[in-house]
Amino acid sequence: MPPIINGNLCSGCGKCVEVCPTDVFFGTKKKQTPAVTYPDECWHGNACVLDCPIKGAIKLRIPLTMMVIYK
Amino acid sequence: MEIEKKQCDVLCVGGGIAGLMAAIRASELGAKVIVAEKSNTLRSGGGGVGNDHFQCYIPEVHGDFDYFWRELFYGQLAGMFLKMDTEYARYWFENTYDILKKWENWGIPMKYEGKYEFAGHGFPGKQLNHLKYSGQNQKPVLTRQALERGVEIVNRVMVFDLLKDQGGNIIGALGTSTREDKVVAFETKSVILGTGSCGYLYPPVTAGANNNRGWPMSLTGDGRAMAYRVGTALRDLELTDRHAGPKYFTRYGQATWVGVLKDRYGKPVGPFVTKPDKRYGDMTIEVSKGIFDEYKKSGRGPIYMDMTGISEKDLKYMLYWMINEGNPAVLNHLEEEGVDLRKASIEFGTFDMTVNGGIRTNYRGETGLKGLYAAGDDVWVTISHAATFGWSAGENAAKYAETVKLPDIGEARAEIEAKKAMLEEIRNREDGAKWQEALAALQQIMLDYCGYVRSESLLSAGIDIMGRLKNKAQTSLIAGNAHELMNCLQVLNLMDLGELVFISAYDRQETRGWHVRSDYTITNPLLSDKLHLVKQVDGKPVTEWIEVKR
Numbered sequence: 163m164p165p166i167i168n169g170n171l172c173s174g175c176g177k178c179v180e181v182c183p184t185d186v187f188f189g190t191k192k193k194q195t196p197a198v199t200y201p202d203e204c205w206h207g208n209a210c211v212l213d214c215p216i217k218g219a220i221k222l223r224i225p226l227t228m229m230v231i232y233k
Numbered sequence: 234m235e236i237e238k239k240q241c242d243v244l245c246v247g248g249g250i251a252g253l254m255a256a257i258r259a260s261e262l263g264a265k266v267i268v269a270e271k272s273n274t275l276r277s278g279g280g281g282v283g284n285d286h287f288q289c290y291i292p293e294v295h296g297d298f299d300y301f302w303r304e305l306f307y308g309q310l311a312g313m314f315l316k317m318d319t320e321y322a323r324y325w326f327e328n329t330y331d332i333l334k335k336w337e338n339w340g341i342p343m344k345y346e347g348k349y350e351f352a353g354h355g356f357p358g359k360q361l362n363h364l365k366y367s368g369q370n371q372k373p374v375l376t377r378q379a380l381e382r383g384v385e386i387v388n389r390v391m392v393f394d395l396l397k398d399q400g401g402n403i404i405g406a407l408g409t410s411t412r413e414d415k416v417v418a419f420e421t422k423s424v425i426l427g428t429g430s431c432g433y434l435y436p437p438v439t440a441g442a443n444n445n446r447g448w449p450m451s452l453t454g455d456g457r458a459m460a461y462r463v464g465t466a467l468r469d470l471e472l473t474d475r476h477a478g479p480k481y482f483t484r485y486g487q488a489t490w491v492g493v494l495k496d497r498y499g500k501p502v503g504p505f506v507t508k509p510d511k512r513y514g515d516m517t518i519e520v521s522k523g524i525f526d527e528y529k530k531s532g533r534g535p536i537y538m539d540m541t542g543i544s545e546k547d548l549k550y551m552l553y554w555m556i557n558e559g560n561p562a563v564l565n566h567l568e569e570e571g572v573d574l575r576k577a578s579i580e581f582g583t584f585d586m587t588v589n590g591g592i593r594t595n596y597r598g599e600t601g602l603k604g605l606y607a608a609g610d611d612v613w614v615t616i617s618h619a620a621t622f623g624w625s626a627g628e629n630a631a632k633y634a635e636t637v638k639l640p641d642i643g644e645a646r647a648e649i650e651a652k653k654a655m656l657e658e659i660r661n662r663e664d665g666a667k668w669q670e671a672l673a674a675l676q677q678i679m680l681d682y683c684g685y686v687r688s689e690s691l692l693s694a695g696i697d698i699m700g701r702l703k704n705k706a707q708t709s710l711i712a713g714n715a716h717e718l719m720n721c722l723q724v725l726n727l728m729d730l731g732e733l734v735f736i737s738a739y740d741r742q743e744t745r746g747w748h749v750r751s752d753y754t755i756t757n758p759l760l761s762d763k764l765h766l767v768k769q770v771d772g773k774p775v776t777e778w779i780e781v782k783r
Binding site: 181184200202204 | 444450482569572580
């Protein structure tokens with residue numbers, strides 16, 4: 163479950179760890195690729211994606227249970 | 234656990250829109266201000282990733298205030314207005330223009346293409362009162378303004394209880410770090426509660442997935458629970474509410490969608506619009522947020538938000554505002570799924586039940602307890618309300634702080650030690666219930682005994698069960714670290730509120746909105762002008778009816 167971090171692109175700046183409203187990255191060590199410690203608590207609000215300075219380094223995977231229904 | 238002590242004149246509990254506005258104003262007046270925020274003020278709260286509607290009166294747009302005032306009794310704010318003291322409601326809209334000019338000066342775009350743009354949350358032919366604004370970065374802007382004025386922001390600390398002296402005045406608050414095992418004891422002349430809305434009391438749309446909600450998991454009614462525990466009154470807790478929006482991606486912002494609600498065969502379900510209209514949206518959803526559930530139950534569903542026929546310009550308009558309303562994740566998801574909004578219809582659903590009632594305050598943000606103020610979604614849920622009354626509470630708390638000496642929380646030493654021991658017990662207990670288990674137990678009781686149908690027999694049974702669950706949770710919760718401890722404290726707050734929802738629902742012997750009493754099926758007009766309060770007296774909850782002041 164979300165978020166998904168591209169370890170090759172992530173600089174370990176910690177911005178997502180700083181801003182995440184529900185602290186899904188709890189326990190992440192400084193200057194390291196964030197650990198997604200509590201994926202079930204991700205609200206899919208996009209704060210990490212919005213504030214990440216590197217495009218494509220982080221994205222959300224929307225769980226199947228939240229798939230939008232359309233016709 | 235070590236105890237860190239901090240001192241201030243004004244402590245803002247919660248750094249959302251209300252808390253930051255309060256902090257900015259109090260600081261401007263010379264108070265030493267601390268904001269304690271369990272997330273990070275940059276992206277915390279109901280407005281963390283944005284909003285796009287600021288309810289306001291602008292003289293050059295609306296003209297006569299009295300005409301504007303009468304028009305407010307239609308649309309989204311109508312229900313709220315009927316329950317608000319006139320002095321309070323007028324103060325709100327007499328001040329929104331000043332507040333929005335401040336936001337504009339600070340760098341929150343309040344104009345669209347160079348002018349004030351009003352759209353959504355309104356009926357065709359009626360005056361509009363929801364200003365479209367680009368709120369995606371409102372929290373970073375407000376955070377910067379607070380810091381520039383010398384406000385100290387303490388992120389990742391959850392305040393979980395307030396401290397009073399023998400005379401009943403507020404003298405401090407207790408918090409716990411959400412990142413390390415540490416208690417933070419705030420010694421303060423005043424506290425402003427602004428902890429936001431209260432979701433999470435009822436089961437989520439998706440079984441077991443508490444994260445599928447309209448608000449992030451930090452909005453658990455902490456302010457209401459703390460206010461109650463120190464003896465302030467809470468209002469209309471039993472009038473729980475249900476919002477609606479895209480199924481199954483639970484997200485608010487229904488008025489940002491520019492489409493027509495239609496059934497499976499393309500027939501509009503409401504009377505207001507027949508083609509997408511960016512000025513009004515489809516007000517059917519605001520007249521009846523339960524319509525999606527009703528259609529489903531009666532076999533007539535599903536209902537779709539149909540954008541067919543929308544112009545390229547209006548589509549662009551809608552997408553721009555969806556991003557500012559904090560819904561970029563929904564748009565990214567639709568894009569990844571290959572959904573073309575010009576051709577597809579998005580199914581809408583009625584969401585989970587949330588608490589709508591809040592802390593009773595006057596327009597100055599006063600709760601009736603000396604030194605305790607509240608603002609924002611802790612009081613009434615909406616954006617410009619949070620901004621206006623956050624400002625007002627900050628001003629009045631700062632003025633109050635000038636008149637009193639810095640208290641000594643040493644007076645509450647025994648209480649502080651007891652709370653610290655409670656935290657340590659949760660952290661050190663080896664076997665027991667994790668917060669998720671306790672929350673699921675609470676939610677199933679709320680739904681089964683105080684859910685969509687309520688009655689004296691169900692509610693009285695539920696009150697018994699709630700009491701047992703609360704005792705059990707207090708003696709069995711476990712937390713593996715500071716983060717899980719925060720979640721445990723949130724669940725304990727929700728349990729206190731759940732019990733009060735039961736007691737208030739039992740005492741409201743009528744049906745009103747989502748409060749459906751099978752044994753009192755009529756909506757009693759004599760209660761329409763009344764507020765239902767619950768307050769702790771001698772350790773027990775006591776309910777009371779008071780008149781709305783006109």
